[in-house]
Amino acid sequence: MSSQPDPRPPRSRPLAAPESDWDAIRTWTDDKYMRFDVQPIGRNIIPASSMFSVQISTITMTRFCYGVEVDLRNFDADAGNVLVLTTLQGSTRHAAGTRDETELTVGGTFVADCSRVDYRLGAAPDHLQLNLTIPHRLLSDLALQWWGHVPGERLWSHRCPIGGQNSPWLALLEYAARTASTAPQAVATGRVGRNLEEMIAAHLLDEWSRSAGVDLSEPSSVAAPGYVRAAVQYMDEHVKDLPTVAETALAAGVSVRALNGAFNKYVGMSPRAYLIERRLHGVHRALSAGALSVSAAAHEWGYVNMGVFAAAYRRRFGENPSETLARRRNG
Secondary structure, eight states: OOSSOOOSOGGGSOOOOOBOOHHHHHHHHHHHTOOOEEEESSSSOOOOBEEEEEEETTEEEEEEEOSSOEEEEOOOGGGOEEEEEEEEESOEEEESSSSOEEEEOTTEEEEEETTTSOOEEEEOTTOEEEEEEEEHHHHHHHHHHHHSSOOOHHHHTOOEEEEOTTOHHHHHHHHHHHHHHHOHHHHHHSHHHHHHHHHHHHHHHHHHHHHHTOOTTOGGGOOOOHHHHHHHHHHHHHGGGOOOHHHHHHHHTSOHHHHHHHIIIIISSOHHHHHHHHHHHHHHHHHHHTOSOHHHHHHHTTOOOHHHHHHHHHHHHSSOHHHHHHHHHHO
16 A cells, blocks of 8 residues: 555556555554444455555545455544545445445545444445545534534535536546645645645535535524534634633533533534634734734734644644745735
């Protein structure tokens, strides 16, 4: 298996040397995706697995095949990932629960939020996949930024096929794959990658929400109880004062435990993580406007330790705070 992408179309390029060790495959997929069970179909089966992977900011794009018929299940819900699986060759079967199953051929994509639903994948021996592993947090955060709210469980628990031959979604995947293959470093850590990540996430949310019958422009699509919305409002209004989770829970009228559980369920992150997001985005907006120095912007949003702040900023936006400021001033 290899972590280097290959830009050539799947039928015109050789696969990597076959991998015949199921334990090695498990170690690799645990690292790139999440923990799950792999079961070959048949007796005395030897895999001939080939995988290429590249990062698009926080999205992991992987082209892989097991080389044999397989059944995948028990995906780790705690990993917090959404799987977006596109069939490039052969056929795949996608299921959530015990009854519903969808079979996809070339060009079809299936979406399942493994942090919300049980999911199972079956693949034919000649299958070839292009898979995206997307943090649930990325999608919920984008929805919060663009539409002012996080969609409820009606969306996240909906599993469905999207795209298809000649669809805009498939065209976007082809563009993303070629870009990631020819400029992997820029796509992994640079602005190109962040822009591409946002394009993929936004298009996915649009396709997914239409299939689920969820109107993202309507705040009523939020399934969160009132105390969650009250907590979000309290944190937004007091974000620069760095409210604790206990203070937020008191303002919302619930226990800390209840608030933590509800945030993870409805917002896709903990209250503490939500506060960090709002603070980092506040600094990012200030630097993008070019109105403040890096230290002034950080201090305005409650950061005292500049080393801790700079590291968190780089993880979130893929660049140093000074680069954001310089781009605004030079532009």
